[in-house]
Amino acid sequence: MLEFKDSETSCLHFSSATILYNNKGLTELDESTWIDLENFQRNKIATSSSYLVSKTLTEKVALEFAQKNGLEVVSLVLSLVVGPFICPKVPSSVSDALPMIGDERQYENNSNFWLVHIDDVTRALIYLLHYPDAEGRYICSSTHITVSQFHEFLHARYPEFQIIMPIGLKETKRVTISSKKLLETGFKYKYGLNEMFDGAIQSCRDKGFL
Numbered sequence: 001m002l003e004f005k006d007s008e009t010s011c012l013h014f015s016s017a018t019i020l021y022n023n024k025g026l027t028e029l030d031e032s033t034w035i036d037l038e039n040f041q042r043n044k045i046a047t048s049s050s051y052l053v054s055k056t057l058t059e060k061v062a063l064e065f066a067q068k069n070g071l072e073v074v075s076l077v078l079s080l081v082v083g084p085f086i087c088p089k090v091p092s093s094v095s096d097a098l099p100m101i102g103d104e105r106q107y108e109n110n111s112n113f114w115l116v117h118i119d120d121v122t123r124a125l126i127y128l129l130h131y132p133d134a135e136g137r138y139i140c141s142s143t144h145i146t147v148s149q150f151h152e153f154l155h156a157r158y159p160e161f162q163i164i165m166p167i168g169l170k171e172t173k174r175v176t177i178s179s180k181k182l183l184e185t186g187f188k189y190k191y192g193l194n195e196m197f198d199g200a201i202q203s204c205r206d207k208g209f210l
Helices: 037-043 049-068 092-097 118-130 147-157 193-206
Strands: 009-015 072-078 080-082 112-117 136-140 143-146
Touching: 009 049, 037 049, 049 072, 049 136, 072 118, 080 092, 080 118, 080 193, 092 193, 112 118, 112 147, 112 193, 118 136, 143 147, 143 193, 147 193
Parallel strands: 009 072, 072 136, 080 112
Antiparallel strands: 112 143
8 A cells, every 4th residue: 555644645555356347248447336245256357356355345346445434535546557676586466477488377368458657656646645536446457458469569579589369369349447447637647558567578588587
């Protein structure tokens, strides 16, 4: 949680997994969308169920507690966060965003990727702490790319790597995670795919992972 002394707002960050897994057939997801926990648990939609359920329940409880007790709490819902890193191990979000480099098993039937640069996440958190009308949830996701587009991007930009394209992976319908609410406050993203992966790959190289 981030909190400044000159701000009465607290800003928490959560995963876009709290909106992705639902059975409503939506093509655009926004802050009003929540995971259908009963359907999710009943059908075991994803392997990391405990993570997804805990993220969803924690965000809901935090927002409900704030509303009942007159607290100014904002949640920032993040897609895969990619970019340079300083921790000794590869962050899970970076690992999930680089499945084609060396290990096709990491796909787990994922045919769409929603991404945001780590510096844009930091900027958004600070921005909302100072934004006077900040309220509720805000999605922070700057880029959506399909698996085939992702393969083309990595192959063209990083020819030194063997970019693996999984066989038999079918692309599902295109679903948008909308950052409209965040953008309407005046916030603007600064970084795209090039900066995300240049930074992540350079950090992996510097630490001996690539």
